[in-house]
Amino acid sequence: MIPTKMEDLINAQINAEMYSSYLYLSMSAWCSDKTWNGFAHWLRLQAQEELAHAMKFYDYLNERGGTIKLAAIAAPKADWKDIPAIFREVYAHEQKVTGMINAMMAEAIKQKDYASEIMLQWFVTEQVEEEANASEIVATLEKIGPATGGLYHLDQQLGKR
């Protein structure tokens, strides 16, 4: 059996990953609305990845004989100032998620829950990539500044993801 505290943390993380998916889908919708189709595409794929993360935790909890408890998913915001504001928020959100994964890992180690530790290692690695991807986009947007041409080029590039 999985320790109760870990079961609670995984259930909370299923909700957090679902929320991430919702947030990125809302950002994608904002970009589509402004015909930034490449950014919309990137964010939509990211929303799908977050859903896959939620299901990875879901399957793991099932396999360990835990009880899945699905809570309400909070409504994400729906408006942003501009494209850089969106990606700054993506980066900040990923940093927050990394903190949650690290707290889970610390609990798994404390509880000597080795199976959860091994499962969480995948997420620790994943978060390094998630943060790197977001911070690279933020850095590129900072270089571009207010130049619409540069923004258009990045939109085209991210549309190829």
Ligand code: FEO
């Ligand atoms: Fe599920 Fe973007 O971390």
